[in-house]
Amino acid sequence: xxxxxxxxxxxxxxxxxxxxxxxxxxxxxxxxxxxxxxxxxxxxxxxxxxxxxxxxxxxxxxxxxxxxxxxxxxxxxxxxxxxxxxxxxxxxxxxxxxxxxxxxxxxxxxxxxxxxxxxxxxxxxxxxxxxxxxxxxxxxxxxxxxxxxxxxxxxxxxxxxxxxxxxxxxxxxxxxxxxxxxxxxxxxxxxxxxxxxxxxxxxxxxxxxxxxxxxxxxxxxxxxxxxxxxxxxxxxxxxxxxxxxxxxxxxxxxxxxxxxxxxxxxxxxxxxxxxxxxxxxxxxxxxxxxxxxxxxxxxxxxxxxxxxxxxxxxxxxxxxxxxxxxxxxxxxx
Numbered sequence: 001x002x003x004x005x006x007x008x009x010x011x012x013x014x015x016x017x018x019x020x021x022x023x024x025x026x027x028x029x030x031x032x033x034x035x036x037x038x039x040x041x042x043x044x045x046x047x048x049x050x051x052x053x054x055x056x057x058x059x060x061x062x063x064x065x066x067x068x069x070x071x072x073x074x075x076x077x078x079x080x081x082x083x084x085x086x087x088x089x090x091x092x093x094x095x096x097x098x099x100x101x102x103x104x105x106x107x108x109x110x111x112x113x114x115x116x117x118x119x120x121x122x123x124x125x126x127x128x129x130x131x132x133x134x135x136x137x138x139x140x141x142x143x144x145x146x147x148x149x150x151x152x153x154x155x156x157x158x159x160x161x162x163x164x165x166x167x168x169x170x171x172x173x174x175x176x177x178x179x180x181x182x183x184x185x186x187x188x189x190x191x192x193x194x195x196x197x198x199x200x201x202x203x204x205x206x207x208x209x210x211x212x213x214x215x216x217x218x219x220x221x222x223x224x225x226x227x228x229x230x231x232x233x234x235x236x237x238x239x240x241x242x243x244x245x246x247x248x249x250x251x252x253x254x255x256x257x258x259x260x261x262x263x264x265x266x267x268x269x270x271x272x273x274x275x276x277x278x279x280x281x282x283x284x285x286x287x288x289x290x291x292x293x294x295x296x297x298x299x300x301x302x303x304x305x306x307x308x309x310x311x312x313x314x315x316x317x318x319x320x321x322x323x324x325x326x327x328x329x330x331x332x333x
Contacts, residue, residue, distance in 0.1 A: 041303070204216050
């Protein structure tokens with residue numbers, strides 16, 4: 001029997017950081033062994049918020065692809081591609097837009113949240129309103145059985161399921177309802193204690209050399225109650241301990257927690273041990289990434305080949321969609 005199919009993607013916003021590693025890539029690498037995986041770099045989604053400044057998108061696509069390959073995504077076991085290399089996504093998005101009520105899109109939680117967070121941009125566009133619908137097209141054009149996402153993206157998958165039900169009720173059973181494959185996403189604070197983000201300037205990137213990682217973590221904020229070396233602290237409110245939870249083994253986590261509470265260790269001791277474990281975790285990425293970075297043409301070839309495979313699947317689905325909607329205008333229709 002063929003393996004169940006899954007799809008997920010990332011916007012090309014630049015080099016990836018530790019949050020992408022623990023929140024998605026580690027899981028995607030594991031899933032390659034048991035699923036037929038489609039991993040998309042969704043460049044059209046980047047335009048929904050950055051349409052006024054599209055120049056960096058090509059470079060960012062390359063950065064994301066290099067990080068994917070360095071992290072262990074394997075083009076022999078999965079399909080890696082760029083969304084816009086499969087124009088059928090756009091056709092299906094258009095056709096789905098004919099049947100989806102506008103209030104369905106307006107109630108997506110991230111719609112108003114992102115408008116508030118990105119208040120410096122004009123997001124009163126259909127592209128921004130309709131990006132969950134484009135996301136639906138990305139998923140169902142491959143008839144994905146499931147979508148690996150964090151909890152914050154679960155409402156988008158539920159919307160996809162609603163859209164599938166509406167389409168199938170109107171035109172017949174074309175699409176399966178994709179399941180939500182929840183991915184555990186540990187809290188990943190940046191060096192300033194806020195959520196790790198490129199836009200905050202607080203990220204540790206997968207491309208950062210070991211010495212750069214050490215320099216970024218040295219001044220990282222800790223429990224504000226530890227003003228002096230002798231002050232006890234609380235690891236539960238310390239961003240450094242959040243990183244220990246993600247990258248350190250249990251015995252180190254126990255050492256860090258006890259040493260913090262008793263003031264038995266200083267914050268620099270704690271950061272030093274964390275950095276050692278983090279760099280050990282990143283060793284394979286650091287060994288693979290420079291080779292891909294030196295051969296960008298090879299990386300683009302991987303994406304183009306993935307795009308060809310993805311497009312074959314998408315074309316077959318669109319033949320079914322046009323037939324179901326009675327818009328395949330040939331002798332056989």
